[in-house]
Amino acid sequence: MPKIDSVDFGSIVIDGKKYHQVLIVGSEVLERDYKRLEELFGTSHKIGDWEAEKLFEENPEIIVIGTGWQGALEVGEDFVGLAREKGIIVIALLTPEAIKFYNEKAGLGQKINALIHTTC
Numbered sequence: 001m002p003k004i005d006s007v008d009f010g011s012i013v014i015d016g017k018k019y020h021q022v023l024i025v026g027s028e029v030l031e032r033d034y035k036r037l038e039e040l041f042g043t044s045h046k047i048g049d050w051e052a053e054k055l056f057e058e059n060p061e062i063i064v065i066g067t068g069w070q071g072a073l074e075v076g077e078d079f080v081g082l083a084r085e086k087g088i089i090v091i092a093l094l095t096p097e098a099i100k101f102y103n104e105k106a107g108l109g110q111k112i113n114a115l116i117h118t119t120c
Helices: 034-041 049-055 077-085 095-107
Strands: 004-008 011-014 017-019 022-025 028-031 062-066 089-093 112-116
Touching: 004 095, 011 022, 017 028, 022 049, 049 112, 062 095, 077 089, 089 095, 095 112
Parallel strands: 062 089, 062 112
Antiparallel strands: 004 011, 011 017, 022 028, 022 112
C-alpha cells in the first residue's frame, strides 16, 4: 500500500512523489483528471463516475475520501449507497484527518482505497 508522506494545500506527497489530487487504488496512485472534472461539473468538488468505478476496484474494505481543507468535495448519496450495497465502508473526512486515517488503516494491512482532494 502506498504511504502518504505529507499533504499541503494543493499538493500531496506519496512515497516521495508529489501529486496534486489523487485516487489511491490498491498499490496504484492516480492523478485525478482535473480537466475532465472541470468540463463535466465546472469544479473538482465532485466525484466522477469513472473515479467511483476505480475506487470500487480490488474490493476494498474501506474507501476514505479527503474532502479538502474546508470540506468542499461532495460525497453524494448515490456513491455512499452503492458502496453500502457492496459492503464497503465510506469515511469522508477533512483532508488532514483523512490522511491520518488512511495511513493508520493501510499500516494495519486493511484494504483501503482513497480519493484525496487537496484544495478547498
